[in-house]
Amino acid sequence: MDRRACLLPVLAIAAFASAGRAQDSAGGQTSVQVPDEGRAVYEQICQACHMADAKGGDGAGARIPALAGNPRLADKDYPVTLLLKGRGGMPWFTEILTHRQMAAVVNYVRGHFNSFPGTVTEAYVDRVASAPPPKPDCMTCGN
Numbered sequence: 764m765d766r767r768a769c770l771l772p773v774l775a776i777a778a779f780a781s782a783g784r785a786q787d788s789a790g791g792q793t794s795v796q797v798p799d800e801g802r803a804v805y806e807q808i809c810q811a812c813h814m815a816d817a818k819g820g821d822g823a824g825a826r827i828p829a830l831a832g833n834p835r836l837a838d839k840d841y842p843v844t845l846l847l848k849g850r851g852g853m854p855w856f857t858e859i860l861t862h863r864q865m866a867a868v869v870n871y872v873r874g875h876f877n878s879f880p881g882t883v884t885e886a887y888v889d890r891v892a893s894a895p896p897p898k899p900d901c902m903t904c905g906n
């Protein structure tokens with residue numbers, strides 16, 4: 764899939780999703796729904812590129828890696844750093860996702876499409892954001 768064709772609907776949906784979120788918090792909803800929230804973020808945002816089964820794809824414009832069965836996700840910092848900083852065709856999400864939503868979607872991807880132990884919290888994403896560790900290991904370094 765062409766990178767730009769992919770990203771535009773994604774941004775529109777993300778704006779819609781955050782409008783819904785603002786309403787939720789105005790209603791005083793305090794229950795934490797991390798697994799559902801993670802699935803919602805995945806379906807509304809990540810799935811457009813990584814596909815519903817998280818197996819990625821080989822579009823004309825960009826090669827999208829699989830997130831299912833991906834050993835790189837064993838390291839919690841790796842997907843968190845990707846979401847905070849982006850890389851190549853992978854956009855960063857600091858403007859459209861809260862740290863809590865990032866934690867939720869990382870837990871969903873690590874737990875649902877893989878079976879890695881450990882949970883990423885909002886505070887964990889805060890920590891990675893304020894002190895990003897260098898991650899020289901990547902698929903397409905140099906582009």
Ligand code: HEC
Nearest residue numbers: 769770808809812827828835842845850851852853902903
């Ligand atoms: C606009 C398309 C697009 C969207 C939307 C997108 N990604 Fe990606 N993603 C990519 C591309 C392209 C790469 C490969 C980047 C590279 O290595 O150059 C990638 C790489 C990744 C990787 C690293 C995989 C690896 O093996 O190195 C992770 C983790 C990831 N994405 C998670 C997510 C999550 C979680 C979301 C939803 C919040 C998301 N992505 C949304 C396009 C996208």
